[in-house]
Amino acid sequence: MAxxxxxxxxxxxxxFELRSMRPIDASDRWVGWARDPEVMGPLNSPxxxxxxxxxSKFLATSDNVNRYIVGIFDxxxxxxxxxxMVDVDNGHHLATFNxxxxxxxxxxxxxxxxxxxxxxxxxFEQVGVEKACGQPLARNFPAVLxxxxxxxxxxxTQRAQRRSVSGGPRLDQxxxxxxxxxxxxxxxxxx
Amino acid sequence: MAEDSTxxxxxxxxxxxxxxxxxxxxxxxxxxxxxxxxxHLRLILAVEQQIGRQLDPDEAIAVECLDDVARLLNGRAAx
Numbered sequence: 001m002a003x004x005x006x007x008x009x010x011x012x013x014x015x016f017e018l019r020s021m022r023p024i025d026a027s028d029r030w031v032g033w034a035r036d037p038e039v040m041g042p043l044n045s046p047x048x049x050x051x052x053x054x055x056s057k058f059l060a061t062s063d064n065v066n067r068y069i070v071g072i073f074d075x076x077x078x079x080x081x082x083x084x085m086v087d088v089d090n091g092h093h094l095a096t097f098n099x100x101x102x103x104x105x106x107x108x109x110x111x112x113x114x115x116x117x118x119x120x121x122x123x124f125e126q127v128g129v130e131k132a133c134g135q136p137l138a139r140n141f142p143a144v145l146x147x148x149x150x151x152x153x154x155x156x157t158q159r160a161q162r163r164s165v166s167g168g169p170r171l172d173q174x175x176x177x178x179x180x181x182x183x184x185x186x187x188x189x190x191x
Numbered sequence: 192m193a194e195d196s197t198x199x200x201x202x203x204x205x206x207x208x209x210x211x212x213x214x215x216x217x218x219x220x221x222x223x224x225x226x227x228x229x230x231h232l233r234l235i236l237a238v239e240q241q242i243g244r245q246l247d248p249d250e251a252i253a254v255e256c257l258d259d260v261a262r263l264l265n266g267r268a269a270x
Contacts, residue, residue, distance in 0.1 A: 108229030138248040141235045142228030148255070149221040157248045172248040 006064030011118045017073045018115055020064055021083065025071065026055035029080060033102030042140045043100065046165045066090065072101075072115050081106045084119060093130040095123050099143075112146045121187075124180040131179050137162065138172035151186045152176040199260035202241070206233035219256040238263050 008020035033039045034050045050058075062069035068086040073079065082101035088094070097119070101111055123129040134152060136143035148154075155177045160170035196216075203218060204211040207225040220226055226234075235254065239245055241264055253259055 108227055110227065112228070138251060141232040141251070144252065145220060145226075145228045145231035149227075151221065154252050157252065159248070174248070174252060 006068075008064050009068055009070050009119070009122060011122055012075075013114050013118045015075055016081075016111070016115055017075055018070050018084075018118060019073070021059050021062060021069045021071045023056040023059045026052045026059055027080065028052065030083075030102065031055055033082075033100060036102070038104065039100065039102050041166070042137070042143070044137055044162055044165050044171060070119065072111060074106075079103065081111060084115065086119065086123065088123070088127065088129065093128055094133060095127075095129040095131070096133045096135070098134075107142070112143075113150045116146075116150065120178070120183055124183055129180065131177060132183075133178075134176040135173055136176070138174055144174065147174075147176045150178075151182065152178045153182075195261040195265040196257065198241070198264050199257045202237045202260065202264075203230070203234055203257060206230040206237065214257075216257065220254075234260065242266070 009018060010020070011018040031050050031052055034045075034048050034055075037047050040047050059069055061067055062085075066088055068084070068088070070084045070086065071080050072082045072084070074081055081103040082099065085098045087096045087098075089096075097116065099112055099116070101107060120132060123132065132152075134143075134147055136147065138144070138157065153176065154174060156175040158173045158175065161173040162171040164171050197211075200211050200214050200216070200218075203226065204214045207214070207227075207230045209225065213225075215223060218226060220231070235246065235251060238254075238260060246263070250263060254263070
């Protein structure tokens with residue numbers, strides 16, 4: 001297993017605690033998300049019968065340098081509602097964001113943009129990232145809305161970029177980007 | 192176009208589970224907070240049902256405000 005060599009993330013938002021996940025954080029709750037077609041379908045990820053041991057191995061790919069896997073925890077119940085996976089290209093100071101909200105009762109409640117705002121602050125101001133990227137599938141309309149509402153810029157559309165795991169036609173994918181300076185300006189205007 | 196604007200407003204109202212009167216005429220993503228991620232999903236699917244086809248990715252990404260929805264309902268590209 002890879003060793004976590006970088007500084008773990010530990011952030012607070014109004015409703016959530018965000019923290020770097022370790023192999024021992026593998027849980028039955030998380031394993032359940034991987035088995036749920038409603039959770040995995042919009043991501044074009046296959047539904048898998050993952051074991052906790054396999055999940056632990058996935059979490060061990062996080063080194064808090066090139067890959068961060070960050071859990072999102074409800075401050076009130078302490079329950080994990082989802083996670084971000086952020087892959088950092090340290091050569092280009094570029095961070096690619098992916099997110100899963102596994103607890104469906106939290107869908108449509110602004111979890112992603114509240115949590116991602118804190119992560120953007122962290123990666124731009126503490127890690128030295130200069131640009132953030134996101135690549136939602138074109139028909140993942142909730143994800144697209146979140147990027148737009150948060151001020152990310154649509155930079156392009158990749159037609160038939162992904163093979164459908166359900167066997168349908170190939171899937172279009174958007175490229176969204178957010179520059180550090182644009183995020184700082186948006187933050188400045190918001191205060 | 193006025194009729195399409197009314198239909199667009201009604202679709203967004205249905206998507207957020209509110210009366211059309213509660214939807215501002217200038218509703219826009221990122222400004223009108225009730226236009227959230229699930230509302231956007233419901234809105235786009237409702238538009239597709241109304242026009243009888245799936246939006247192509249260029250059309251879907253261009254939806255930013257009620258006027259864009261009205262243009263799609265009217266058979267013209269958004270944006």
